[in-house]
Structures are given as structure tokens and as C-alpha cells.
Amino acid sequence: MEVLEDIRTRVYRFGNKTADGNSTMKNLLGGKGANLAEMSAIGIPVPPGFTISTEACTEYNELGEEAVLAFLKEDVEKAIENIEDIMGTTFGDNENPLLISVRSGARVSMPGMMDTVLNLGLNDEVVKGLAAKTGNDRFAWDSYRRFIQMYGGVVLGMKPESKDDIDPFEEIMEHLKEKREIQLDTQFTVQDLKDLVYDFKDAVKKRTGHDFPSDPWQQLWGAVIAVFNSWNGNRAIYYRKMNGYPADWGTAVNVQAMVYGNMGENSGTGVCFTRDAGTGENVFNGEYLINAQGEDVVAGVRTPQQITKLGSERWAELAKVEETDRAENYPSLEELMPSMYKELFEYQNKLENHYHDMQDMEFTIQDGKLWILQTRNGKRTGAAMVKIAMDLLKQGLIDEKEALLRIEPNKLDELLHPVFDPKAIKRAHIIAQGLPASPGAATGQIVFFADEAKKFRNTILTRIETSPEDLEGMNLAKGILTARGGMTSHAAVVARGMGKCCISGAGALKIDYKNRTLTVDDKEYHEGDWISLNGSTGNIIEGKVATIEPTLSGEFAELMKLTDKFSTMEVRTNADTPKDAKAARNFGAKGIGLTRTEHMFFEVDRIKAMREMILADTVKGRKQALEELLPMQREDFEGIFEAMDGLPVTIRLLDPPLHEFVPHQLATQKELADDMHISLSAVKNKVAELHEFNPMLGHRGCRLGNTYPEITEMQTRAIIEAALNLKEKGIVSKPEIMVPLVGTMNEFIEQETIIRETANKVFEEYNDTIEYLVGTMIEIPRAALMADKIAEYADFFSFGTNDLTQLAFGYSRDDAGKFLPIYLEKGILTVDPFEVLDQEGVGQLIKMGTERGRSTKPNLKVGICGEHGGEPSSVEFCYNTGMNYVSCSPFRVPIARVASAQAAIKAGSK
Known part of the structure; x- marks a missing residue:
């Protein structure tokens, strides 16, 4: 490829109700970047930022780092200045700092397959300025420890490479939790967080031989290159092959001003869907966490709460939580922050009507202000795909041709899989309950590690929580079961995209990776034991359960009738x-x-x-x-x-x-000779003749x-x-x-x-x-x-x-x-x-x-x-x-x- 001239646009800005791009530019800006530009242009509150194009990623893969950074330097510096002007902050400033996020964004949704870095721009001096500016020491130091952990894993290569490797950052945090006798990250004190920052930096020095970078610009360029590299990471390559996406598409890089969901009890973060991604039901739903950042929700480290009161009541019913206890300890966003919920509901309605499709949105509430971080056409099961298309047709949002074009033909295969026999379900022994993250019926033998999903013919991948590194094992398994995480966790979103049965957030499960055991109510299950998952109810069942052929839904029949029309x-x-x-x-x-x-x-x-x-x-x-x-x-x-x-x-x-029909084993040849009253040698000769x-x-x-x-x-x-x-x-x-x-x-x-x-x-x-x-x-x-x-x-x-x-x-x-x-x-x-x-x-x-x-x-x-x-x-x-x-x-x-x-x-x- 010849070197491209510098006049080519590689950096596209958005924010403050203006944008250089729009939603039709997904091939160039990636799905995330195109939708950020579109949302900004239609007045949705989006943190300002810019997108580095997929073409720049392709240039990087062909020309190398030095050439591409030379192309990008001036435009990126100007784009950062634009963010500074809108936010009234300065990148790298010790008193009024701008922090940014760096995220990947391919032209198609690839959840969890590539890398993200949050809170970029922090160092030992900036963190003090952030604490002073916000009056919130805990928030500032929590953001710093998160940044070092993410940057260390994504950019500096400190992620565990196999199930036998230990994440050095997680090991440090777990050791501190044991010492302090606490369970959750939110229970760390300010001093704990400061200790973690310095321990994390020591771990980086020991592993890499270099100090953690303190220059914000060095941090930024490192993150950009890491996102480019993640396009050719193992899990991204596997995901592309699984879905048939070409390797030459490349990924865009999205850089945005940070907004903070971890600033206290008036802040939070969440993921929501304009319709049910599992069933297609026209019900707004999602999950959130108070005093958290976005990765906490999808990583499943903390089991999140429901956005709507209806969803919260459904969750309580499944989790066997009394209504009084639910309302007090697990309130919905609708109940806890009614004004924020009302605003969020208006935006989700506006975005679905704008895109004419079910949307998967990420949002952050920072100190009482709502920001929309992302929207995309949501991953959905085959059943939901059909129902949503037919419902949107009936609502007049799309026409018959568009309804048909919305269908991914291969996903229809999910509707034709066997389901549990209702008679067998009545006799089944339910051992635990989780969240019905992705519908379907799955029976298999327990495995605890993704790289062992091939161990048995039918396996249930059983994890505390899944991560993007588990992708291949998730694809091979018949079903996925996690102890942590909600309906928007990594396991749930990826499973729905695969059409794979999944139950998440089954808190009653005690999973011991070392001894390869699953314990529920003092009963121990081992690797290789059979369990069954009902992804439509969240029931976890002991042993095998009989299945029957599925009955096809009314929407499916309507869709098939529509095919005959065209x-x-x-x-x-x-x-x-x-x-x-x-x-x-x-x-x-x-x-x-x-x-x-x-x-x-x-x-x-x-x-x-x-x-x-x-x-x-x-x-x-x-x-x-x-x-x-x-x-x-x-x-x-x-x-x-x-x-x-x-x-x-x-x-x-x-x-x-004809040789395929004759016997090739001596015993069967002899049997044939006896039946036909001929010699064994005659049979052998004929077999040899036919070879x-x-x-x-x-x-x-x-x-x-x-x-x-x-x-x-x-x-x-x-x-x-x-x-x-x-x-x-x-x-x-x-x-x-x-x-x-x-x-x-x-x-x-x-x-x-x-x-x-x-x-x-x-x-x-x-x-x-x-x-x-x-x-x-x-x-x-x-x-x-x-x-x-x-x-x-x-x-x-x-x-x-x-x-x-x-x-x-x-x-x-x-x-x-x-x-x-x-x-x-x-x-x-x-x-x-x-x-x-x-x-x-x-x-x-x-x-x-x-x-x-x-x-x-x-x-x-x-x-x-x-x-x-x-x-x-x-x-x-x-x-x-x-x-x-x-x-x-x-x-x-x-x-x-x-x-x-x-x-x-x-x-x-x-």
C-alpha cells in the first residue's frame, strides 16, 4: 500500500450537538464512532470526543506505528483541544484535569472482543488536582487505581494468558481485602486505594522493567496503539472467524472526555435495552450500579440492580427476594432516581424511533447529570430478532422489505432447537436459580475452564464470571452458567449474540476452580457431573432433562408468510x-x-x-x-x-x-458367505475386486x-x-x-x-x-x-x-x-x-x-x-x-x- 497523503481525514470530532460524521459512516468510523456522531448531532448528551478512523488502523497494520502516529499527531492534538474547550478542562493539567477514555469500535458490534482504557491522563500529581477539584479523595484515587489496572492489562500486557496465570492486580486487591476483612471494592478506604495505586505501580515495574508512564500524551498514544493491536488479538480473530468478518476491516479508536459514575451515591452507570434482547418483548429494561464505572456492569464483578420497577420486581421473584427487602436494598433506578430514569426513558424512546431498531445503550450519571456513552443496534436472540422485526413492522417503523432484511437467516436456527419437555421439567430437581440471560435449553457436563470446553461432547461452561478470553469455550459449550453478573454482563451479551443458552448471577453457586467443584446448599458437584439450564426461567437443574421439538411462534409463521410474498x-x-x-x-x-x-x-x-x-x-x-x-x-x-x-x-x-455395501471385516464376510452358501474366499475375492x-x-x-x-x-x-x-x-x-x-x-x-x-x-x-x-x-x-x-x-x-x-x-x-x-x-x-x-x-x-x-x-x-x-x-x-x-x-x-x-x-x- 502506498503512503497516503496527509490531506486524508483520519480524525472525526463530535460533541456539543455537532459532529463531523454520522450513522451512515460505520465502515469508516466503526459502529460506536458513527453512532456517537449521530447522537451528538440529534441533541443527545454525549461526552465530547473524536474518532480515529478504521482506515488509520489499516494503515497502522501495513505501514507501522511511526508512520501512522506522524499522520495522526497534529489532528489528535487539535481534537483534544476541542474537548478541552467544550469541557472547560485541560489534558494533563494538575489543577483542572481532563481525563479521557479510549475505546475500540469496529464497524460491527464485537462485545468485549477488543480493548478499553478509562481515566487516561492520571498521574501522581493529576490525581491530587482531581481530588481537590471534586472534593472527593475517594473518587480520585479509585479512578487512578482503575486506570493503572486497565492500562497495565491492555497496553502493558499484564493480562493473564491462561487459567493458570494470576492477574497481578486482582491478586493484590484480594490480598488487601483479606487483610481488611472486606468483600467489595466499594469498601476500600481512601488510604486503601492509595496503597493499591503504589502496589500496582510496583507490580508494573517488576513485570515490565519500566515505570508506569506518567506523561498523559505517552499514555494516550500507548492506548491508541493498543486498540489498533487488539484488532488482531486472539479473541478478536476468533470472533471474526466465528462470524465471518473480514480481517482487513480494522477498528476505529474512540477518544472521549471521561464522565464519572464513581463519584458517590449520586452517581452511577448502567446498560439498557429499548426492548428485551432475549424475547423481543417491547419492554424497556437494563441494569445499573451506583458509585461505579461502566466496566463494573459488564464485567459482572458486582451483580447490578434493575433499571425499571417492573424489571426489579421480576428479578426479586426469580431471586426469591421479598418485596419489602427488594424495595429497601435493591431499588430500581426508576425508584431511586426518578428524574434520571425519566430522562433516560425519553432518550431510549428517541433513539429507537430514530434508528428504527432495538437499541443497546450505555449511560453514566455523574453527580446527578445523565450522559449517554454509546448506542448500537442490540445483539438479540433468534426469537427476539423475529419478534422485534415483526413488531416494528406492525408499528409502522419499518416496511415489509426492511423487516425481512433485518433477519439474520442463520440465527433462525436457534428457533428450531429442542426445548425441555414440560412433563420432564415438572419432575426436575431445581438446585439453584439465576437470571435468564439468554433463553434456550442446555444439558451438559460441568467444565470450569473455557479451554476445556471440548473435554466432553456436551459441556456447560461454569464460571464465577466470564471474560472475553473465554470466547472460544463459550462458543463450544452447550450452555453458560455464571455465579456473578447480570443480564448485561459479558456472559449474557455474548451468549445472546451466539444464540447460546445462558444463566447469569446465580449467587447461590460456590465455585472452586482449584478443586473443580460447584457447591449448592452443601451439595457438591464435580467436573463431569450433568446439569441442565433453562435459559428462559433461570432454573439450574440437576442431571439431564428430556427435550422435545419446538413449537414455532406466531411471529415466526408471519415471517415465513412474508418470505413467500417476495x-x-x-x-x-x-x-x-x-x-x-x-x-x-x-x-x-x-x-x-x-x-x-x-x-x-x-x-x-x-x-x-x-x-x-x-x-x-x-x-x-x-x-x-x-x-x-x-x-x-x-x-x-x-x-x-x-x-x-x-x-x-x-x-x-x-x-x-459398490464397495461401500460389501463387508470389510472378516466376521461379517464369513457371515455373508454362510448366508449365500458360497465360500469365504469367493466373498474375499469380490471385495478385493471392488476395491x-x-x-x-x-x-x-x-x-x-x-x-x-x-x-x-x-x-x-x-x-x-x-x-x-x-x-x-x-x-x-x-x-x-x-x-x-x-x-x-x-x-x-x-x-x-x-x-x-x-x-x-x-x-x-x-x-x-x-x-x-x-x-x-x-x-x-x-x-x-x-x-x-x-x-x-x-x-x-x-x-x-x-x-x-x-x-x-x-x-x-x-x-x-x-x-x-x-x-x-x-x-x-x-x-x-x-x-x-x-x-x-x-x-x-x-x-x-x-x-x-x-x-x-x-x-x-x-x-x-x-x-x-x-x-x-x-x-x-x-x-x-x-x-x-x-x-x-x-x-x-x-x-x-x-x-x-x-x-x-x-x-x-x-
């Missing part, structure tokens, strides 16, 4: 059984795009006949074995056709090589049907007879017979001839007919190239992107695990091509195949049946390619339906 590309399902077919139809599938007939042959009563067919040395012998399979296969098709009454069903003829060096490219698919045409004849007869049998019952079958692995036109012609001749024989026997199609799966690159020739004979194309991806890349899907993770880590590939369609390579084969096929047959029906059929970006590609349908697994049908509708809306708006 989507022009249908969604089918991949289903091999009537059960799967019925499930998919209930989710709105418009047919079956792939039924794999080989799966039907592996059942015990069928595999024997299949093996007899394979071992037969003559056509007559093979036909006799296939005669046994015919009624079984016909019965299978009848069940599927009945489940899909009136809808098309694409059936793929036998695809895998292939590269089965994926061997004797399979249409090659099998062309060398053993009796297989194609039997399967065709089973399909047509099944359809005719059901016709007599008034059930309409629409079979589409698909020939797999075609690479040449003649391969397809040979199979099509067998299929049509067999179908005509069955029609004569039944003296009746049905309509059917014969098409092919395009999964070999040559087929895409020869699509115009193949389309002369084929009624439809279905792109099998699993094999097409393997053959286009030359990757074996079964063996790619050895190198794909490394490729993704090094950036050789940006995504796994077996999960997300490779639009640049494989996608071009698909476009070419579609265009060439339709050049011969303009009305050629085209679809996709690979795993990509349920992946949203791949669905959009299919729509833009002009496909008639996509096909995916039953439980991804709703996801594909929304993605299809969104693709149509986006295409229409271009």
Missing part, C-alpha cells in the same frame, strides 16, 4: 425419509430437491439383498437380488411421495461405488447404471410404480429422476433410454401414466462445460456442489481437514469452500452450466442440491444466477426461505 426462487429440501419430508414441508419446503436412494439400502433387511446383487456373477443373479429390493424401494418412494403430495420430488439414482484406489472418481454414479443397467431399471420401476399406486388413492406424485455423475452427453442418453423404456413398460402394465422428468446432477466440471449438449436431452439440471467443489479445487472433502484449517488461518482461503460456495471458481462453473443449458433449452429447470443450498450467501448467488430453486436439509429450509426473499429484495433495489 421470494421468486423456491426452496426444496434434501430428504431421504417420509419423516424428514414431512418436517421440511411443515417448514414450507416446496418439494424435494434430493432423495439419496443409497441410504435406503443400508438397513439390515436390505443390505443382505444388496450384497447378494453385488456378489452375483450373472445378470440373472443380479436381477433376482434386485427383485427382493424392489418392493422395499417402492415402499420408500410411496412414503416420500405421500408426504410431498402434489409437490415435485427429485430422486437421485444409485450413486456410491478402488480413488473411489470418488471410480465405478459409481451413472457409470454404475450404465454397466449394470438392471440397477437403473429396478429403481425406475420402483419410482413409477410407487407414483401409480398413490394415484389410485388420489395422491399426486411428481417424480423427477436424476442421473448422477454425468460427464458426457452419451452417458446421460444411455441412462435416459433405460429410464424411459422402463417407465413405458410400467405404464403398459398399469394401463395408466403419470408425468415425470428425467434430468441430471451437474457435479463434474466437464458437465458444466458440455451443458448445452446435455440439455438437448435433460429436463432439468441440479448442481451437486459438494462434488463439484471437490473436483474444481482438487480437494478431497474427507481429507481436507488436514490442511483447510491452516489455509484459513494463513488467509490462503477466506472461507471453507465446502461450507460457503466459492463464487469465483465453482460459482463460475454453475453460471456457465446454467447459461449454456438454457441456450439450448430456455425453460430448463435449474436448482442446487449441495450443502450450500442452505447457506445464505450461496442462496443469494443462486438467485442471481437465475435458478428455479435451492434445496437444503429440512431444518435449514426457513433459513433458505428468508435468504431467498432477501436476495429478491436486494436485486430489486439495485
Whole structure:
């Protein structure tokens, strides 16, 4: 990258009801910076500050620290002067000091993934001036010890790197608490806080070999660089990969004047949501702490109180706290500071109406004055996402198209997860109660450390509180349980974003990391013990609890109906059984795009006949074995056709090589020899004969049907007879017979001839007919190239992107695990091509195949049946390619339906 000219704007100011940017500039200013500018411009009380752009972060990563700081120096100095003018304070001044916060801010919300430094600008002299100015020694020294702790961890690298490391600052504080026999940070005296400051500075000197920096400007530049570096920190990288965010986005840096929630009993800090982030209910809610700074709320060190009286009463009910005790000891903000609550309520209402979406806000009350520190579109569960979108539509805040575009298709998966069986819940033994931080049902074995979340197949990550370093373990666990923290803690916010069941603030839990035990009411649970979490009620349950399939909400049904209004590309399902077919139809599938007939042959009563067919040395012998399979296969098709009454069903003829059906263990080979009254050596010889060096490219698919045409004849007869049998019952079958692995036109012609001749024989026997199609799966690159020739004979194309991806890349899907993770880590590939369609390579084969096929047959029906059929970006590609349908697994049908509708809306708006 060439060095950018100094005229480029890298620093954008905001404050005092003016701003250089606005909410449309998220790519440049990050979500936080763009929204700070927007709020300032519309009159929300935002502490003044400035944003260093994401482009500066990209420059830093490419050009280095020295070059970027040279670009930034003059503009940052002027921006600090602007803050000084607005606040009437001076950065670094010993008598009237300006303190600032330095926060990250990517273009998308990444809660807890990057770093923050508060109270920057303090040193041994400034702290005295701050104490004198405010008349509050405790506040000044509390702010100083917090600053050293945060700066030491974020900038000077003193954070623990593993569960075995000790946070030096926490260790010092815990030692002092034990000595003073106190429990909370708020119980420290002024002298305690002074002692902590000097002990913290000693710890920094011992760990780093350098004194803690006292120059405010040195502190500022150190924090800016640390935020830039946090974009490439381990947890940020993991979060990006988890969500598919590109590494080259970079993060902005937000610098703001500090406002203080820790100035005493008339100050506080909190987080609030304009709607319930778990359920989507239109209820203002949130949590706050008196005499605290913002990090205290999200870190979960102190369990916060509720903002609204209603929320406080709900909390008391869950926590088993009497109303009189609640009102006295755990009052809501609405009760404790009614004027502040009223002002906050007005701002949350204004911001939701302005952004037309649920907002997640952070605020600070400093000595009776309310400041809004941040707003963003709130993270929410899949259920809340659907409800909020549909409610905003009904309220007229958004239109139907916007309601659909608000849906993240993959988050719909959360609504399809099993829930606890109500009958089983009634019998369950509830051992403790926490806050229902993120709904859902989770059953698993207890683990206490995030890096051990893989220890068991199903785990419940059980922590005193979580931190951003726990991200990977949280992602792997089935559920998350914390003893501390509230509904806005790190655990709660991240879990909701993941759609993960979470219970927080379960104060009855005694967690002992050293001995790996969880104690509740004198009963001890150990690592590996089973517990269950009901994230909708906050109940913590002993042992396993049975689950049932979920019932879908009214809003979900309304959303699905809305997709049909805009989507022009249908969604089918991949289903091999009537059960799967019925499930998919209930989710709105418009047919079956792939039924794999080989799966039907592996059942015990069928595999024997299949093996007899394979071992037969003559056509007559093979036909006799296939005669046994015919009624079984016909019965299978009848069940599927009945489940899909009136809808098309694409059936793929036998695809895998025959060696997959024969036994490879000596005991089963001997058993087969005895059953068939042949020698063991004959079985062994046949198995050896069927062995292939590269089965994926061997004797399979249409090659099998062309060398053993009796297989194609039997399967065709089973399909047509099944359809005719059901016709007599008034059930309409629409079979589409698909020939797999075609690479040449003649391969397809040979199979099509067998299929049509067999179908005509069955029609004569039944003296009746049905309509059917014969098409092919395009999964070999040559087929895409020869699509115009193949389309002369084929009624439809279905792109099998699993094999097409393997053959286009030359990757074996079964063996790619050895190198794909490394490729993704090094950036050789940006995504796994077996999960997300490779639009640049494989996608071009698909476009070419579609265009060439339709050049011969303009009305050629085209679809996709690979795993990509349920992946949203791949669905959009299919729509833009002009496909008639996509096909995916039953439980991804709703996801594909929304993605299809969104693709149509986006295409229409271009």
C-alpha cells in the first residue's frame, strides 16, 4: 500500500450537538464512532470526543506505528483541544484535569472482543488536582487505581494468558481485602486505594522493567496503539472467524472526555435495552450500579440492580427476594432516581424511533447529570430478532422489505432447537436459580475452564464470571452458567449474540476452580457431573432433562408468510425419509430437491439383498437380488411421495461405488458367505475386486447404471410404480429422476433410454401414466462445460456442489481437514469452500452450466442440491444466477426461505 497523503481525514470530532460524521459512516468510523456522531448531532448528551478512523488502523497494520502516529499527531492534538474547550478542562493539567477514555469500535458490534482504557491522563500529581477539584479523595484515587489496572492489562500486557496465570492486580486487591476483612471494592478506604495505586505501580515495574508512564500524551498514544493491536488479538480473530468478518476491516479508536459514575451515591452507570434482547418483548429494561464505572456492569464483578420497577420486581421473584427487602436494598433506578430514569426513558424512546431498531445503550450519571456513552443496534436472540422485526413492522417503523432484511437467516436456527419437555421439567430437581440471560435449553457436563470446553461432547461452561478470553469455550459449550453478573454482563451479551443458552448471577453457586467443584446448599458437584439450564426461567437443574421439538411462534409463521410474498426462487429440501419430508414441508419446503436412494439400502433387511446383487456373477443373479429390493424401494418412494403430495420430488439414482455395501471385516464376510452358501474366499475375492484406489472418481454414479443397467431399471420401476399406486388413492406424485455423475452427453442418453423404456413398460402394465422428468446432477466440471449438449436431452439440471467443489479445487472433502484449517488461518482461503460456495471458481462453473443449458433449452429447470443450498450467501448467488430453486436439509429450509426473499429484495433495489 502506498503512503497516503496527509490531506486524508483520519480524525472525526463530535460533541456539543455537532459532529463531523454520522450513522451512515460505520465502515469508516466503526459502529460506536458513527453512532456517537449521530447522537451528538440529534441533541443527545454525549461526552465530547473524536474518532480515529478504521482506515488509520489499516494503515497502522501495513505501514507501522511511526508512520501512522506522524499522520495522526497534529489532528489528535487539535481534537483534544476541542474537548478541552467544550469541557472547560485541560489534558494533563494538575489543577483542572481532563481525563479521557479510549475505546475500540469496529464497524460491527464485537462485545468485549477488543480493548478499553478509562481515566487516561492520571498521574501522581493529576490525581491530587482531581481530588481537590471534586472534593472527593475517594473518587480520585479509585479512578487512578482503575486506570493503572486497565492500562497495565491492555497496553502493558499484564493480562493473564491462561487459567493458570494470576492477574497481578486482582491478586493484590484480594490480598488487601483479606487483610481488611472486606468483600467489595466499594469498601476500600481512601488510604486503601492509595496503597493499591503504589502496589500496582510496583507490580508494573517488576513485570515490565519500566515505570508506569506518567506523561498523559505517552499514555494516550500507548492506548491508541493498543486498540489498533487488539484488532488482531486472539479473541478478536476468533470472533471474526466465528462470524465471518473480514480481517482487513480494522477498528476505529474512540477518544472521549471521561464522565464519572464513581463519584458517590449520586452517581452511577448502567446498560439498557429499548426492548428485551432475549424475547423481543417491547419492554424497556437494563441494569445499573451506583458509585461505579461502566466496566463494573459488564464485567459482572458486582451483580447490578434493575433499571425499571417492573424489571426489579421480576428479578426479586426469580431471586426469591421479598418485596419489602427488594424495595429497601435493591431499588430500581426508576425508584431511586426518578428524574434520571425519566430522562433516560425519553432518550431510549428517541433513539429507537430514530434508528428504527432495538437499541443497546450505555449511560453514566455523574453527580446527578445523565450522559449517554454509546448506542448500537442490540445483539438479540433468534426469537427476539423475529419478534422485534415483526413488531416494528406492525408499528409502522419499518416496511415489509426492511423487516425481512433485518433477519439474520442463520440465527433462525436457534428457533428450531429442542426445548425441555414440560412433563420432564415438572419432575426436575431445581438446585439453584439465576437470571435468564439468554433463553434456550442446555444439558451438559460441568467444565470450569473455557479451554476445556471440548473435554466432553456436551459441556456447560461454569464460571464465577466470564471474560472475553473465554470466547472460544463459550462458543463450544452447550450452555453458560455464571455465579456473578447480570443480564448485561459479558456472559449474557455474548451468549445472546451466539444464540447460546445462558444463566447469569446465580449467587447461590460456590465455585472452586482449584478443586473443580460447584457447591449448592452443601451439595457438591464435580467436573463431569450433568446439569441442565433453562435459559428462559433461570432454573439450574440437576442431571439431564428430556427435550422435545419446538413449537414455532406466531411471529415466526408471519415471517415465513412474508418470505413467500417476495421470494421468486423456491426452496426444496434434501430428504431421504417420509419423516424428514414431512418436517421440511411443515417448514414450507416446496418439494424435494434430493432423495439419496443409497441410504435406503443400508438397513439390515436390505443390505443382505444388496450384497447378494453385488456378489452375483450373472445378470440373472443380479436381477433376482434386485427383485427382493424392489418392493422395499417402492415402499420408500410411496412414503416420500405421500408426504410431498402434489409437490415435485427429485430422486437421485444409485450413486456410491459398490464397495461401500460389501463387508470389510472378516466376521461379517464369513457371515455373508454362510448366508449365500458360497465360500469365504469367493466373498474375499469380490471385495478385493471392488476395491478402488480413488473411489470418488471410480465405478459409481451413472457409470454404475450404465454397466449394470438392471440397477437403473429396478429403481425406475420402483419410482413409477410407487407414483401409480398413490394415484389410485388420489395422491399426486411428481417424480423427477436424476442421473448422477454425468460427464458426457452419451452417458446421460444411455441412462435416459433405460429410464424411459422402463417407465413405458410400467405404464403398459398399469394401463395408466403419470408425468415425470428425467434430468441430471451437474457435479463434474466437464458437465458444466458440455451443458448445452446435455440439455438437448435433460429436463432439468441440479448442481451437486459438494462434488463439484471437490473436483474444481482438487480437494478431497474427507481429507481436507488436514490442511483447510491452516489455509484459513494463513488467509490462503477466506472461507471453507465446502461450507460457503466459492463464487469465483465453482460459482463460475454453475453460471456457465446454467447459461449454456438454457441456450439450448430456455425453460430448463435449474436448482442446487449441495450443502450450500442452505447457506445464505450461496442462496443469494443462486438467485442471481437465475435458478428455479435451492434445496437444503429440512431444518435449514426457513433459513433458505428468508435468504431467498432477501436476495429478491436486494436485486430489486439495485
